[in-house]
Amino acid sequence: MEYPKLYEPGQLNLLFNKREFFICIAQGIYTSVVLFFVPYAILSDATQSTGVPLADYQTFAVTTATALVIVVSVQIALDTGFWTIINHVFVWGSLGTYFTIMFALHSQTLFRIFPNQFHFVGRSTLLQPVVWLTIALATAICIVPVLAFRFLKLDLKPQLSDTLVRQKRRKPVGRSVGGPWRGVGSVSEGRLGARGGSRRSGYAFAHQEGFGELITSGKNMRLSSLALATFASRHSSSWIDTLRRKNKNVHTPPSTSGECSPAPSCLSGSVPPLSNSSSVVGGSQDTPIEEETAAAPAQTAPGSSSEAAAPQGPAGGLNPTAVRAPGGDSPGGWTLSLGTVQVSSSWFYSCSNNKTVTQHTITLFSVDDLI
Amino acid sequence: MMASSYNAKEEDGHPSGASGHGGPGVVKSKKPDNTAFKQQRLPAWQPILTAGTVLPAFFVIGLIFIPIGIGLYVTSNNIKEFEIDYTGVNMDSPCYTCAKNFSWNNTTPCTCSVDFTLKQPFESNVFMYYGLSNFYQNHRRYVKSRDDSQLNGGRSLTDPSKECEPYRKNDELPIAPCGAIANSLFNDTLELFHIDSNGSRNAIPLVKKGIAWWTDKHVKFRNPGGNSNLTQAFLGTTKPVNWRKPVYELDPSDPENNGFINEDFIVWMRTAALPTFRKLYRIIQKKSSTTPTLPSGKYTLDIIYNYPVLSFDGRKRMILSTISWMGGKNPFLGIAYITVGSICFFLGVVLLIIHHKYDTRNNSADIPN
Numbered sequence: 001m002e003y004p005k006l007y008e009p010g011q012l013n014l015l016f017n018k019r020e021f022f023i024c025i026a027q028g029i030y031t032s033v034v035l036f037f038v039p040y041a042i043l044s045d046a047t048q049s050t051g052v053p054l055a056d057y058q059t060f061a062v063t064t065a066t067a068l069v070i071v072v073s074v075q076i077a078l079d080t081g082f083w084t085i086i087n088h089v090f091v092w093g094s095l096g097t098y099f100t101i102m103f104a105l106h107s108q109t110l111f112r113i114f115p116n117q118f119h120f121v122g123r124s125t126l127l128q129p130v131v132w133l134t135i136a137l138a139t140a141i142c143i144v145p146v147l148a149f150r151f152l153k154l155d156l157k158p159q160l161s162d163t164l165v166r167q168k169r170r171k172p173v174g175r176s177v178g179g180p181w182r183g184v185g186s187v188s189e190g191r192l193g194a195r196g197g198s199r200r201s202g203y204a205f206a207h208q209e210g211f212g213e214l215i216t217s218g219k220n221m222r223l224s225s226l227a228l229a230t231f232a233s234r235h236s237s238s239w240i241d242t243l244r245r246k247n248k249n250v251h252t253p254p255s256t257s258g259e260c261s262p263a264p265s266c267l268s269g270s271v272p273p274l275s276n277s278s279s280v281v282g283g284s285q286d287t288p289i290e291e292e293t294a295a296a297p298a299q300t301a302p303g304s305s306s307e308a309a310a311p312q313g314p315a316g317g318l319n320p321t322a323v324r325a326p327g328g329d330s331p332g333g334w335t336l337s338l339g340t341v342q343v344s345s346s347w348f349y350s351c352s353n354n355k356t357v358t359q360h361t362i363t364l365f366s367v368d369d370l371i
Numbered sequence: 372m373m374a375s376s377y378n379a380k381e382e383d384g385h386p387s388g389a390s391g392h393g394g395p396g397v398v399k400s401k402k403p404d405n406t407a408f409k410q411q412r413l414p415a416w417q418p419i420l421t422a423g424t425v426l427p428a429f430f431v432i433g434l435i436f437i438p439i440g441i442g443l444y445v446t447s448n449n450i451k452e453f454e455i456d457y458t459g460v461n462m463d464s465p466c467y468t469c470a471k472n473f474s475w476n477n478t479t480p481c482t483c484s485v486d487f488t489l490k491q492p493f494e495s496n497v498f499m500y501y502g503l504s505n506f507y508q509n510h511r512r513y514v515k516s517r518d519d520s521q522l523n524g525g526r527s528l529t530d531p532s533k534e535c536e537p538y539r540k541n542d543e544l545p546i547a548p549c550g551a552i553a554n555s556l557f558n559d560t561l562e563l564f565h566i567d568s569n570g571s572r573n574a575i576p577l578v579k580k581g582i583a584w585w586t587d588k589h590v591k592f593r594n595p596g597g598n599s600n601l602t603q604a605f606l607g608t609t610k611p612v613n614w615r616k617p618v619y620e621l622d623p624s625d626p627e628n629n630g631f632i633n634e635d636f637i638v639w640m641r642t643a644a645l646p647t648f649r650k651l652y653r654i655i656q657k658k659s660s661t662t663p664t665l666p667s668g669k670y671t672l673d674i675i676y677n678y679p680v681l682s683f684d685g686r687k688r689m690i691l692s693t694i695s696w697m698g699g700k701n702p703f704l705g706i707a708y709i710t711v712g713s714i715c716f717f718l719g720v721v722l723l724i725i726h727h728k729y730d731t732r733n734n735s736a737d738i739p740n
Contacts, residue, residue, distance in 0.1 A: 042703055047694065049694060051582075051699075052583070057641075057643065060645075080418075081417065083416040108590060111590070115520040116532060119519060120590065128698075130701070134704075144714075144715055144718065148429075152722065156725075156729060165417070
């Protein structure tokens with residue numbers, strides 16, 4: 001279910017409807033006409049190198065039948081998407097079986113036993129170069145238009161499955177694990193595949209760790225309402241800025257494993273003393289969001305400054321590392337929002353490095369327990 | 372013409388044991404085995420049509436077909452061919468009286484002569500064909516009307532198969548060879564004379580061996596009881612209805628060419644696929660490398676007119692042709708190859724332009740956020 005859009009053609013009946021059926025019929029008619037009239041035109045005047053004319057019934061029949069089998073096999077080979085060993089066996093096997101049976105039918109032994117049924121054409125028909133030239137010409141006339149149409153369709157109007165396959169093709173194979181469709185890639189139309197692994201699907205922008213853990217743990221309910229109000233008013237718009245910045249940042253090759261756009265301030269080093277009004281954070285990075293103050297775990301209550309200091313310590317100690325860690329994250333995000341999932345989400349939007357978030361979240365949860 | 376990537380998937384060779392390996396009352400698990408085959412994890416090659424494979428393929432096909440076509444066309448143009456119709460439809464045609472006065476009961480054969488001129492000398496072996504038009508040897512009932520076991524000298528000489536009806540028995544005697552194909556054997560006799568500058572006629576030697584398929588002559592058609600004493604072997608049978616002579620008198624001078632293994636008979640029995648066809652009649656061997664086999668000049672074709680075609684509006688003609696490694700004159704093959712090759716090449720160029728334009732247009736477009 002990684003790419004739900006792949007199911008769309010099936011649901012909308014895009015790949016087999018009346019139009020497709022008639023296209024198939026038209027191609028069948030074209031192939032039949034070619035397969036009859038090309039040998040007809042060539043063999044009507046052809047002779048062997050001994051002068052014996054080749055326009056007899058058996059030669060005509062063998063030429064047309066062989067051309068048919070080869071054209072159909074080539075068409076199947078074009079249609080086969082995945083060549084497992086079974087496909088190889090059946091495609092080459094059917095060609096081989098055809099020639100085997102033909103040689104057997106035209107052999108002397110069967111003629112001796114049943115002279116009236118097996119007319120003993122002999123193998124000399126297939127030894128004529130004109131016969132093989134005819135078969136090659138008929139095959140080319142039948143297959144070249146099909147190839148051209150398919151290539152144009154793939155190039156000008158690639159379907160989702162085609163682009164996905166091409167994206168996967170451009171990534172190193174080692175990345176794909178397991179099933180055929182696993183691959184990290186974006187779904188843009190055609191060309192944007194080689195952007196880099198960090199760009200996620202375009203249609204759903206939250207393929208990240210998610211806030212499930214955070215919300216269900218209730219850690220973000222600690223923030224005081226005052227702080228909350230301040231935060232909410234100041235930073236609701238910056239959430240959008242964060243998104244924009246995140247998108248912009250993604251276009252640059254990620255230097256670090258996970259880019260966090262404006263890492264919510266995290267902390268640069270020393271943690272500014274907490275105040276009720278929160279905010280702080282001298283954001284080491286240029287972040288519009290300053291409050292976070294991740295460092296300020298203890299905005300809970302003014303009275304708990306001492307306790308705040310305690311968690312701050314370790315949290316503060318954590319913070320700088322968190323900041324400098326690639327994908328510097330603001331571990332303190334959890335303190336922020338008392339119910340403002342929005343604000344807290346900004347923290348997590350900013351950083352796509354899930355691991356760091358999780359780690360620090362867990363760490364801080366444990367710290368919080370001490371409070 | 373496909374880009375390929377090899378997705379090697381590891382194969383888990385241990386089928387997961389069903390959970391029902393416990394006591395007899397445990398329900399066997401319906402989970403399929405964890406083999407590569409059942410879990411669709413077989414290693415596969417996945418070709419993709421990319422520009423890098425399809426476009427070169429088009430160019431390669433074009434570059435291969437065009438020289439082949441040119442070679443075939445040039446070879447075909449070097450082959451000389453001459454054709455003359457001697458049916459006798461028009462009043463001023465030499466064979467008009469023979470054609471008009473044809474009757475089955477004629478004991479004296481009707482002869483006519485046709486004069487023609489060769490503008491170019493024919494070198495090397497020259498092959499002489501007779502051609503028929505509007506003669507449907509590919510009619511289904513006609514094609515089935517033969518008995519190959521009888522023609523193989525088998526036991527059904529006196530008991531031909533039912534497929535030969537109505538040409539199976541005549542006056543209670545079995546017909547050998549039976550069937551409609553044998554009955555309609557072409558029995559005109561053609562002779563070629565060269566009129567040299569003195570005005571004298573020089574007969575051109577015509578070879579009648581080597582005109583049939585080798586497998587036909589040596590495997591498929593056999594005389595009953597060997598090649599000698601054919602009159603005895605064919606006792607109890609009668610000739611086909613429309614023949615003037617019985618089968619063992621087709622070529623009494625040569626026992627290797629008499630009876631069922633007569634090469635003209637074998638050539639006729641190999642049914643043609645189309646209503647306008649030609650069959651090999653005689654071969655004119657080359658004399659030496661310096662003199663042309665048939666010098667340019669005047670020629671006469673003497674015909675013993677035995678074969679009626681006007682009743683079904685057919686035509687008869689005589690064809691003289693030289694041969695190359697790829698057979699007789701066949702301009703269609705060369706032209707077809709050149710056409711297909713150039714179309715392929717042109718298509719490749721067009722696709723390249725389309726692909727390039729679409730590519731650059733896509734790259735320069737703004738990528739929406």
